Amino acid sequence: MTESPRRRPTGRRPGDSGTRDAILDAALTLFAERGYEGASVRAIAAAAGVDSALLRHFFTDKPTLFTTVVADRTAIPGRIGAAIGSAAAGAGWAAADAYLRLWESDETRPVLLSLVRSAATSPAAAQMLRETLFSRVLAQSGVPSENVVRLALAGTHLLGIAVARHVVLLPPLVDLTLEELVAQVGPTIHRYLTGTHLDPPAPQEPGA
Template sequence: MTPQEQQEPQAPQETPSPKRRRGRPTGARAGDSGTRERILAAARAVFSERGYDRTSIRAIARAAEVDPALVHHYFGAKEQIFEAAIEVSFAPALSVPELLAAGPEGVGERLARYFLSVWQNPVTRAPLLAVVRSAVTNETAATVLRGFVLRRLLLRVVGELDLPDARLRAELAAAQMMGVVLMRYVLKVEPLASATEEEVVAYVAPTIQRYLTAAE
């Protein structure tokens, strides 16, 4: 090395900044407290606003302020996070077997009144409407909803019925109430849409009672 080279200061070596790994979460990490719940809350909101078809994993991630990789980490594909959102939305309906366990007398009225109260409440109605609308327009969403309703709700109802054709009876009772929901809250067909809860219960309860107890 020459004397001139010894006197000249050496340029500092730049330390390369670590590259961000692909798929690394932004703003939250797997295992952070509340991350899963935040993603699920965002998914419910986005599904409610856009429906199943127009909702993407990226849109859910943006709403939750996380990397899309985190959404996949916790829930997998879109249909799986939709199913998780359904479970939360339908949580009130999962107490239906307990209403049946109270005995056959007046079960039609109890179920009709309870079901309508869930849909009359704006807080529970909004996510349920999103689920129903998505299932009506998208076969994947319909398949997920069918599987959930069968596995988590109807089979539990059937377990409480000591009647022939118990599964068919449970499905007919569910169809009766879902038909009321579609006409009253989704299509808003009059005069059903404007009828009072008491009026609807008075007409619907006897039919549900007959399905679930064979009583006329």
């Protein structure tokens, strides 16, 4: 009796501990390039070199995969939240520097581009942006719930600047150094976060 061909395994391959990471890496790249709607499950699987059933095995569906990419492939919420929560005397400058510096990094810029492009074209992705980014920043920062509007104003202001600088490529903003940009927007972000006006914090000595 002729045996029927064995089916290609669709679960996790024994010993292949990098499969999940390969999927997340491929998803990050394609979400950044094509946005949430444009990056198909099949294309992500092909880029990762796996069967598309593996994506469902690890992540159930594309929204869950997208959320996991944001959560597992970025320290964005933690960095911003920590900057806001640990530098009350200069929270505006610290938050502006932490957020805008993430856009300057080759490591985190693709994640941010993915979030922005996806949220602009997909209501589902916009909801995930709120749940995975804003809520985590809020939790990490320790900002009281009554100040959530202040945090939202600061966040949207910084987002607009980042999009103008890195997506629209608006010349006056592109031409500024990061330090110059933070010096310009820091006082406004500080006022959003604290409701007070404050002179810029004094520069710290190297190693301080």
